[in-house]
Amino acid sequence: xxxVLAALILVxxxxxxxxxxxxASSDMLGAGYAFRLFGxxxxxxxxxxxxxxxxxxxxxxYVAAMHGDIFYPTAWLRWIMPVDLAITWGMVLHFxxxxxxxxxxxxxxxxxxxxxxxxxxxxxLSGIVASQVSPGHDGKLFVSALAPLAFLTLWRAIHxxxxxxxxxxxxxxxxxxxSPHYQMTYFLLIALGIWTLFLAFGRGAAGQTPRPARAIxxxxxxxxxxxxxxxxxxxxxxxxxxxxxRATGGPxxxxxxxxxxxxxxxxxxxxxxxxxxxxxxxxxxxxPFKLHTEYLGAFTVxxxxxxxxxxxxxxxxxxxxxxxxxxxxxxxxxxxxxYRPWFELMPMMKKMRAMGMVF
Numbered sequence: 001x002x003x004v005l006a007a008l009i010l011v012x013x014x015x016x017x018x019x020x021x022x023x024a025s026s027d028m029l030g031a032g033y034a035f036r037l038f039g040x041x042x043x044x045x046x047x048x049x050x051x052x053x054x055x056x057x058x059x060x061x062y063v064a065a066m067h068g069d070i071f072y073p074t075a076w077l078r079w080i081m082p083v084d085l086a087i088t089w090g091m092v093l094h095f096x097x098x099x100x101x102x103x104x105x106x107x108x109x110x111x112x113x114x115x116x117x118x119x120x121x122x123x124x125l126s127g128i129v130a131s132q133v134s135p136g137h138d139g140k141l142f143v144s145a146l147a148p149l150a151f152l153t154l155w156r157a158i159h160x161x162x163x164x165x166x167x168x169x170x171x172x173x174x175x176x177x178x179s180p181h182y183q184m185t186y187f188l189l190i191a192l193g194i195w196t197l198f199l200a201f202g203r204g205a206a207g208q209t210p211r212p213a214r215a216i217x218x219x220x221x222x223x224x225x226x227x228x229x230x231x232x233x234x235x236x237x238x239x240x241x242x243x244x245x246r247a248t249g250g251p252x253x254x255x256x257x258x259x260x261x262x263x264x265x266x267x268x269x270x271x272x273x274x275x276x277x278x279x280x281x282x283x284x285x286x287x288p289f290k291l292h293t294e295y296l297g298a299f300t301v302x303x304x305x306x307x308x309x310x311x312x313x314x315x316x317x318x319x320x321x322x323x324x325x326x327x328x329x330x331x332x333x334x335x336x337x338x339y340r341p342w343f344e345l346m347p348m349m350k351k352m353r354a355m356g357m358v359f
Contacts, residue, residue, distance in 0.1 A: 003099030006121055007092050010130055014088045026291075028087065028136020035067035036087065040078040051236075063233070064240035071233050072142065072178045091133055094145040099124030101148035108152050109316070118303065123148070127274065127295030128359060134280075135291035139181030140357060146172050146179075147188055151195055157222075158199035158215045166222040173226025180233055186348065187330070187358045189223065191323055198319050254350065255334065258343060261287050262333030263294070263356035271296045287356075294359050331359035 008015070035053075039062065042050040049070060053062045062070070069075055074090035081089075099120040106116030123129060132141040150172045157165035176185040200215035227234065264286045269276045274295035277283060283290040307317055329338045333355040343349050 002117060003096050003120055003124060006099060006124055007095035010095060011088065011092050011133060026136045032068055032136055036078055037083045039070060040083050043079055061240050064236035066180050066237055069179060091138055091141060094141050095124055098129055098145040101145065105148040105152045108155055122297060122300040127293035131292040139179045140184055142179040143176050143181050143184040143188060146176050150192055154192065154195055154199060154219065166218050170222040170225035173223055174229030177227060177230035178233055183352050184357065194323055258350065258353050259334035261354035261356055262335060263331040263359055265332050265335050270294050272298045272301055327358045331356050
């Protein structure tokens, strides 16, 4: 109930029709809404998902160019209610899911009921999750909401030795790909890979002997199955890629491009001081503009620091701290020397910008 109330309070102005996806500066209002409206109207008219949008340029692929959450479950809402309301409720439901999934993860790894509820609310209302309603970045929100479930299912599958949970893990990966925010899913998979290694080489429930090769193999197989679930979106996209501006270089690739909308290191202060670097019209930082906030909550950071008093979970804390530091450095991108090897060696990194989103 707490997660439901928190989500409703957060988006109440949208539910009342007082605002729409952050106003005129919203990516959703500028493009995403039109894509989704076209898809919904065509589905109602023809009973099928359109493959071609004749209203963009001289015509563009609709599915292949990934015009939003075409195959993700939130698309069903647009078939039965007004599109703007469906988009809003899609966000509301995922705010609720983000909180409740984090609560379940906390209980799964042994946290108390109180700690789990606080963790869920802290994640659900953190700036990097809650402020996605401002630009209307629903794909980022969907992956963020599913992330705790991905960590939970791997814990159940590897730590608790319940192989059926690999199936649930595959389903979650499939949903992340269908979101369809590939960049967020890409970095989530990196974090999940680290989590898998941690669980595979650790002792499971009741001190069971580790079987790392089996655990890693099943986790990798589940990822491949999840990608297979999303093949109806992936295969048309791969066919379209050679015709994309990012396929052969130019202004949409390269070092300058990938560093656009990276997180300047000084903006880390906004994690505890939400107005430090401003937002929207008051933003004074090094990026062209800013539509979200990385605010974590001063009280949340203080509570998190107290976790180090629990010696029984030190190994887990070191892991989570290491993951947090890794993604903080990735969010800084070219502002530090750390990012250059990632840019040169990791697949697809030359085609991704806005690394600040991985914070």
